[in-house]
Amino acid sequence: MSDPVLSSAMLSTDAIELVGMIAGGLTTLAYVPQVVKVWRSRSARDISLGMFLLMNAGILLWLVYGLLIGSPGLIAANGVTLGLTVAVLVAKLRFDRLPTAPVLAEPASDSV
Amino acid sequence: MSDPVLSSAMLSTDAIELVGMIAGGLTTLAYVPQVVKVWRSRSARDISLGMFLLMNAGILLWLVYGLLIGSPGLIAANGVTLGLTVAVLVAKLRFDRLPTAPVLAEPASDSV
Numbered sequence: 001m002s003d004p005v006l007s008s009a010m011l012s013t014d015a016i017e018l019v020g021m022i023a024g025g026l027t028t029l030a031y032v033p034q035v036v037k038v039w040r041s042r043s044a045r046d047i048s049l050g051m052f053l054l055m056n057a058g059i060l061l062w063l064v065y066g067l068l069i070g071s072p073g074l075i076a077a078n079g080v081t082l083g084l085t086v087a088v089l090v091a092k093l094r095f096d097r098l099p100t101a102p103v104l105a106e107p108a109s110d111s112v
Numbered sequence: 113m114s115d116p117v118l119s120s121a122m123l124s125t126d127a128i129e130l131v132g133m134i135a136g137g138l139t140t141l142a143y144v145p146q147v148v149k150v151w152r153s154r155s156a157r158d159i160s161l162g163m164f165l166l167m168n169a170g171i172l173l174w175l176v177y178g179l180l181i182g183s184p185g186l187i188a189a190n191g192v193t194l195g196l197t198v199a200v201l202v203a204k205l206r207f208d209r210l211p212t213a214p215v216l217a218e219p220a221s222d223s224v
Contacts, residue, residue, distance in 0.1 A: 011180060020177040026170030033162030046158035050145030058138030065132040068123060 024077045031084035038091040045096060052089040059085055136189045143196035150203040157208060164201040171197055 038044045059082045066074030150156045171194045178186030 016177065016180045019173055019180060023170050023173035023177050026166050026173060030163045030166035030170055033166070034160035037160040037163075038158060041158065044158050046150060046153065046156050048146035048149040051142045051149075054138050054142035054145070058135050058142055061131055061135035061138060065128065065135050068128045068131060 021073070024073065028077050028081045028084070031081060031088065035084050035087045035091075038088060038095065042091075042095050042098065044088070044092040047088065047092050049089075049092055049096075052085060052092060056082065056085050056089055133185070136185065140189050140193045140196070143193060143200065147196050147199045147203075150200060150207065154203075154207050154210065156200070156204040159200065159204050161201075161204055161208075164197060164204055168194065168197050168201055 038047065059078050062074060063078040063082060066072075066078055150159065171190050174186060175190040175194060178184075178190055
């Protein structure tokens with residue numbers, strides 16, 4: 001049941017851990033362009049508040065889990081990720097109060 | 113260096129693994145409200161394309177990593193997550209071509 005499905009015999013442990021490290025780097029760095037976008041445009045209406053509430057809670061628990069098992073990799077990745085997901089959440093809470101999105105606003109038809 | 117920072121002696125291994133499972137559940141489920149939001153509103157302009165390209169690549173690698181180490185938990189969580197992040201990416205690519213966001217469009221000032 002928990003036997004590796006892919007043939008891990010063909011990859012060294014180092015190579016496998018490298019895959020994990022690249023995966024962790026990507027899923028952490030992914031939030032950077034989202035943070036830049038919402039803070040630059042001052043618009044976050046299409047962002048789901050529910051997503052970022054759940055995501056912040058989840059990342060915080062991953063950080064706690066990393067601390068409990070003493071994993072420097074989990075602690076570092078989730079510490080950085082938490083900073084980024086908090087930045088998106090703050091943007092959402094802040095910019096949704098603005099009447100319009102001033103920077104990236106597009107001309108809208110009055111007939112809608 | 114890799115000694116647990118929190119006192120894991122106070123928590124059983126089962127309790128620690130429960131924290132990890134809740135964390136994994138939250139960071140997977142978090143995408144559900146985002147998927148519902150963009151497909152309902154047919155608007156994804158505030159969503160970062162860069163975020164979801166990087167996130168899909170990262171989640172795919174987490175899935176590969178789970179297969180390589182034979183972890184049913186990683187495989188299940190990242191399999192479900194990948195389906196959800198692909199759904200957001202497809203919405204982004206599809207709805208950004210629409211001239212306006214018809215459902216949630218708001219009256220915009222002409223004086224921008």
